[in-house]
Amino acid sequence: MLQTIARQEDLSRTTLGHIKHFLSGVFRYARRQGVLHNPNPMHDVEIHKARPAGETCAYSLEEENQMLAVLPELAATVVATAAFTGARKGELRGLTWENYDGSEIRVMQSVWRSHVDEPKRPKSKAAIPVIAPLKAQLGRHRARCGNPQRGFIFSNERGKPMNLESLAIDVVRPALKRAKLPWYGWHAFRRASLRICTD
Secondary structure (H helix, E strand, O other), X not given: OHHHHHHHOOOEHXXXXXXXXHHHHHHXXXXXXXXXXXXXXXXXXXXXXXXXXXXXXXXXXXXXXXXXXHOOOOHHHHHHHHHHHOOOHHHHHHOXXXXXXXOEEEOOOXXXXXXXXXXXXXXXXOEEEOOHHHHHHHHHHHHHOOOOOOOEOOEOOOOOXXXXXXXXXXXXXXXXXXXXXXXXXXXXXXXXXHHHHHO
8 A cells, every 4th residue: 555655646755654654553443443353464564665755944033034024914923923932833723812921822722624622742732931022913913803802812703713724825925925035834933943942
């Protein structure tokens, strides 16, 4: 199966490894449920030659500041929150006003599509200090929203978590393209934050 996938798709060894890990979990679950009585067939599967994983991109602080200078509101505040907290995309969507006290913001949940769940890892469920520039932007955003005390910080007109992919396609990418600035996706803000923390 992995050979077929590798022939049909241009995937890296890392991605094929993720697929193998997922399939191993499926078979492990099937064994626990009594559906499969044989050993896990993925144990002896080797990942054949595939292209190496490409380099992952992370924004520089200069790029982040350039983005904030050209993006309109509300996109600028979402980008600032991503850049200055290092929160994952689902965690950004799950941020609420009741978990923000002006000096720190607590990541308590993650939203994927319409599903609200725990953050990806237990240690992600933590308080993140809010630096002064982000505090100012969140304050302006809150005022524009009518000074809410509850609900999602980044919500749509129905009060549901905002679709960040639509925001990127409709607003962020066109603005950055006009300014000749790169867009590597939302996760690149997290990579930049983690890089700063480990430097």
